[in-house]
Amino acid sequence: MQTRQPQYRPGRVAIVHDWLVVNGGAEKVLQALASAFPDAEIFTLVNFMPAGATPWLERHVVHTSSLQRLPLARRFYRHYLPLMPYAIEQFDLRGFDLVISSSHAVAKGVLTHPGQRHVCYCHTPMRYAWDMKEAYLEDAGFRLPFVETYVRHTLKRLRQWDFFTAAQVDTFLANSHNVARRIAKYYRREAEVLYPPVDVDAFALHQGPREDYYLAASRLVPYKRMDLVVEAFARDPQKRWLKVVGEGPEFKRLARLARGHAHIELLGYLPASELEPLMQRARGFVFAADEDFGIVPLEAQACGTPVIAYGSGGALETVKGPEHGETATGLHFARQTPESLRSAIDDFEQQAFSPLACRTQAERFSHRHFRQRLGALLTRKGS
Template sequence: MQVAPTRFRHLRVAIVHDWLVVNGGAEKVLKGLAEVFPQAEIFTLVHTLERASIPWLTQHRIHTSGLQRLPFISRFYRHCLPLMPYAIEQFDLRGFDLVISSSHAVAKGVITHPGQTHICYCHTPMRYAWDMKEAYLENSHFRLPGMTAYVRKTLKRLRQWDYFTATQVDFFLANSHNVAQRIAKYYRRDADVLYPPVDTDSFTLHIGQREPYYLAASRLVPYKRMDLIIQAFAQDPLKRQLKVVGDGPEFQRLKRLAEGSPHIELIGYLQGEKLHQLMQRAQAFVFAADEDFGIVPLEAQACGTPVIAYGHGGALETVKGLEHHQQATGVYFTEQTVASLSAAIEAFEAHEFSPQACRLQAEAFSNAVFTQRLETLVSEKLN
């Protein structure tokens, strides 16, 4: 068990996290928070992760909400969105000095009290209630009459609740300058930037021969734009090889898109050493999402692998484009279109990238950097 830094050891700390259903980027931040505050108790709406996937969490007392008792909650937790504001407000945090919410949905709406400090680590303002509202409605394909109107009304109430609860947070930390700008836009609040931690020690720099394939890896949901990547490689006249790692609701649709393209392989879910080996040997990692931050491209760079990324959002802060010359770690494409991505692949192949430069870029986002800056920021907020 890690020991809390001396200046925090006396604090009673609660960490509030939206839900523990998938072990993704937000959970990597949660792990970083928990390591700095090993005495913290963790509050989350729903917890369905297997103990083996998050062994670092076993030393913490975990509290769940009433949603935990609903049948099949691990599959249908997102359908409970209208209930989540009420559920998060039921947590009793009166016994804590410091409350840290790790929020991309409702966690920051937890109720705190005079004498407590509430710091929100904001992964993003609730995207399906704000800037992704129309895309969310479009991709939902509601069949019941009046359902779209009902969801619009629900999202309007969520926006109002989301804005109000932002006024109750004492201090905001944003996971990128991109998110800090969105916090300013939607909440009218300032935020300090604290980049998520990248476990660079778990990735080995590969400087040897690479294999003739490109790699894409993420959860297979619409906004990740895996369809764009598959379409670009399916139409590639040179039939460049593409390996796609991941699982999710889009898997079957993406599999159909790849039919007739034997140079495209959908591998399914991988983690750990198998995924790392694919990253180490790929020509490049392809990333087409407009992400708030995006940890996986940095994990690829930690292996010495350059990135072909959509030039919006967090990728602009994590990937160094061709304007950095010998220190470049990737190439941007400016539009989420097949033509733009295909042109970026051509530009990538015309440039020689340094694996060492990629690794150095990733190390600027390491666990140690995250821990040091978190301790500094929390100390400032508590003084």
């Protein structure tokens, strides 16, 4: 007689998320967690999501911290980083049995009590306090005397707090093997890998003819390295056609880089209904960021579109290179330089990639797989 796997029943659930400002990759994970626990209450430092942007939140009670009411918090919430550890520790979670923190900054530092279980879904340890500290100082313009000294001291205190609060987590779940290695390095803790869910059903497989353009899409912020992509195509002697989708603080600089190059189009923000057909018809999708995971390359693969990605971070786990033979879904370039990317594009055009193989790869990261593995991990770790 076959025995059924016992269903995990966590009791009252609290989900703690760093902040709700944009609907990015971390928020897609939050949405999946909220769907898995429909009665959970959500705790977050600030909630400035535009009305109607997150209809899935409406059925949940959402608690915010004291930072929500501070001056100019809507625009400058990141400047309150030194106050965030204190703010996250003020949430009262005594009435909950299971606490799930969705953390890329301070959410994992929430205080729990004996008898409660704290599971941290870690998107990454706080990168601007650890491995991206120098880049953070440069991008934020903190290279001034005394200011830089103060910021370095603040980041040192944050690293100490971040390390010590890791001991309060019962179970770490990492969004990739890449992040699991970082958790082991900085926190001295082991983590199970649970890949973020990709809404593959929202993207239809296209196996028909492709148009002769490449596509890049992301928020236009410095670490996404969209400048590298635009420069590579601007200097391309073959003048391959590039379409860039996204908005953000880098838009004006990218527009200057693209000026005079008619084969480069900056399309700004596009809704999913317009982005999908662009993905379906593109010759290839270009991804130059060193991401912890990276959902958009998988959305492109869900459309059957192969990817040219920087060979670091999560892309090494989501994009299968030519060494995989018929199941290859793209290739990686070795350095974050325009020359390395152009060389990869030349190699890309000498290969043939199966749209069906791309779709199959994307389906390994579906919502269904996320829910199944989450339930299995919680059951196993809770036994």
